[in-house]
Amino acid sequence: MAQSNDSLVREFVQAFNTKDADRLASYLHPDVVFHAYGDEQVRGRDAVLQVWRGVFGTFAEVQFTTVHQAVDGDVVIAEQVHGLGLPGRPVAPVMNMAIYEIRDGKIAAWRDYTNPQHATRLISG
Template structure:
C-alpha cells in the first residue's frame, strides 16, 4: 500500500472513532507528535491516546488534500466546525513510524467544551 492510500484508510478509521482499527496502522515503535502536545511513543500509547480522544470529543476529518513524497504522506484536513490542520506521516514497511500534526489546540478545546490547561 502506498503512503497516500494508507493515509486514506487512516482517515476512514479516524472517522469511525475506532482506536483499535486506527492503531493497527502504526508500527510498534511509532511516534505520534501532535505539536500542541508531547510526543506519544509506541503503538500501545498511541492506542490509549486515540481511545481517550475518541471518548472525549466527536471528531471528523474531512480530507482536503493528500500528497505523497517517497515514504511520506501529507494530509491537509478540515472538520465540520471550521478547524483546519495538517499531518505528516512517515511510512515504512506499510506502517506509520512517525506522525506529526499541526492544529490549533485552544480552538479545538473551546469548540468541544473541554477544559483549558492553565
C-alpha cells in the same frame, strides 16, 4: 502488492470516523512516534491508541476528512479537517496539517499541526 502510501494514509484518516481506536492499530508501526503540536510526544503503538481512546471517549462526534494530500516517497503531507463535537454541541471543523513518515508499510512517525487555542474556541463554541 503493497498498499500505496497515499491509500494507507487516506484509509487511516477515514478509520477515525469509527471512533474505534483498535481500528487504527493496523496502520501504525509498533514503534510509531506521534506528536501533536503543543503536546508531548507519544511513543509506541499502544500508547498512541490509548491517547485516541481518550479522545474518542470525550467526543460524541468525530468526522475526519482529507482536503489535500501530497506524497513524496515515504512522506505523506495531508491537509485535513478534524470534525469534533462534544456531547450536545455541534461538530467543530478544526483544520489540521499532518505529516506521516511510512516505514515497512506502516505509519512510523506522525506529526499533527493545529492551532490548539483556536481549536479549543471552535470546539467549546
